[in-house]
Amino acid sequence: MTESETIAYDVVVLGAGPVGENVADRTRAAGLSTALVESERVGGECSYWACMPSKALLRPVVARAEARRVPGLGQAVRGPLDAAAVLARRDEYASHWHDDGQVAWVESIGADLYRGHGRLAGERSVTVTAADGTVTTLTARHAVAVCTGTRARLPELPGLDDVGPWTSREATSAQEVPGRLLVVGGGVVAAEMATVFQALGSRVTVLVRGTGLLPRMEPFAGELVAEALTEAGADIRTGTSVTSVGRENGTVVAVTDAGDRLEADEILFATGRAPRTDDIGLETVGLEPGSWLTVDDTLRVDGTDWLYACGDVNHRALLTHQGKYQARIAGDVIGARAAGRALPPSDPWGPHTATADHHAVPQVVFTDPEAASVGLSLAEAERAGHRVRAVDVDLTSVAGAQLYGDGYRGRARMVVDLDEGILRGVTFVGPGVGELLHSATVAVAGRVPVDRLWHAVPSFPTISEVWLRLLEAYRG
Structure with a gap:
């Protein structure tokens, strides 16, 4: 191990994924010298093993499904997908797992990149161990931001170490389509990857411990997605847990709590995420290694005046x-505090507080049908003590949805706070609904009165006319 000099910066960012990149962008915009530390690829999980490759895999699947519903076009797209071409296009979207372009972007904003394993080494200090063993110490005059993300969490199961299980990384970067795929889990990764591989030719079995898919959304979201997957040929088993796994002559064998013995070529565990904080030196600043980092609404870690944590961690x-939203706020906060500017106390609309995290988080699941939601579900709103009413509309009542072709199925719900006259949450399920979500996000985040939404006239004939149908149903 070779020790090099100590280098001082205003800000040091651990993790150069999209979250860390955005912190660096904002602190550089504030005129602060900034170092970015990355142990893998600049661009992080999203660019190479999550958002970008998964959506590249899903797009041809969804496009074919939509085309098949359109009279006059359906017969032209009855054949199978070209799996090799789909995987090749995915490779392009993942930049063939090279980060040159993102490195060039880091250089363009004037931040310095350090490749290697970064660890906190006490207050405002980070050591970076490069591949050749060289250790560089970076000190931060104002702030260190932890943006190291998460990794897939695998269950403790007998035989798991011998199986070579897939996680989201192996699924999104797979170079071949397995003939049989077991998917364990019922969340977003499970639903999206089941959609991909069933369409590419795998025989997919999904094992869900709970009662259905997408448990964090309205129940009808998971129901509609499960219905479509089942019709496509997938076998979805709810209330099922895996008790052991193994490989026999190259074949994965999983045993369930019901005693069923299931065989597959690969098994994907989509059973949650764990923070990448186990080996970043948290113990040197009095924090628990491997823990989630609790922050205030300026993204500063509780109990510190210099440490920030943005994104998954x-x-x-x-x-x-x-995470990028948080990063933009944290970068501006760090810049303001470094300049000695006092932040306004708890301003929900100001640029220095991450209030959307509490009530207006949007998400799209890119299955067929798509599922999109923002804010609270009905159950969440009721648990939070709000007096609410759910308003539901069948999307087939909307002319714009009917234009998508025969067999369109979808549903929309808005959760209305009856005391404040605003929306607590909105959910859409159906082909093409992902692009509806930002309008709902603006309504929820902006606490737009429901009566005022009556004057936001949707264009005819678009799917956005569902807003009119929802408001009509609410008024009765």
Whole structure:
């Protein structure tokens, strides 16, 4: 191990994924010298093993499904997908797992990149161990931001170490389509990857411990997605847990709590995420290694005046866009505090507080049908003590949805706060609904009165006319 000099910066950012990049962008815009530390690829999980490759895999699946519903077009797209072409296009979207372009972007904003394993080494200090063993110490005059994200969490199961299980990384970067795929889990990764591989030719079995898919959304979202997957040929088993796994002559064998013995070529565990904080030196600043980092609404870690945590590591909302939102706020906060500017106390609309994390988090699941939601579900709103009413509309009542072709199925719900006259949450399920979500996000985040939404006239004939149908149903 070779020790090099100590280098001082205003800000040091651990993790150069999209969240860390956005912190660096904002602190550089504030005129602060900034170092970015990355142990893998600049661009992080989203660019190479999550958002970008998964959506590249899903797009041809969804496009074919939509085309098949249109009279006059359906017969032209009855054949199978070209799996090799789909995987090749995915490779392009993942930049063939090279980060040159993102490195060039870091250089363009004037931040310095350090490749290697970064660890806190006491207050305002980070050591970076490069691949050749060289250790560089970076000190921060104002702030260190932890943006190291999460990794897939695998269950403790007998035989798991011998199986070579897939996680989201192996699924999104797979170079071949397995003939049989077991998917364990019922969340977003499970639903999206089941959709991909069933369409590419795998025989997919999904094992869900709970009662259905997408448990964090309205129940009808998971029901409609499960219905479509079943019709496509997938076998979805709810209330089912895996008790052991193994490989026999190359074949994965999973045993369930019901005693069923299931065989597959690969098994994907989509059973949650764990913070990448186990080996970043948290113990040197009095924090628990491997823990989620609790922050205030300026993204500063509780009990410190210099340490920030943005994105997945603070466990507020494990979504790239939400992490980038936090990063923009944290970067501006760091810049303001470094300049000695006092921040206004708890300003919900100001640029220095991450209030959307609490009540207006949007998410799209890119299955067929798509599922999109923002804010609270009906059950969440009721648990929070709000007096609410759910208003539901069948999307087939909307002319714009009917234009998508025969067999369109979808549903929309808005959760209305009856005391405040605003929306607490909105959910859409159906082909093409992902692009509706930002209008709902603006309504929820902006606490737009429901009566005022009556004057936001949707264009005819678009799917956005569902807003009119929802308001009509609410008024009765």
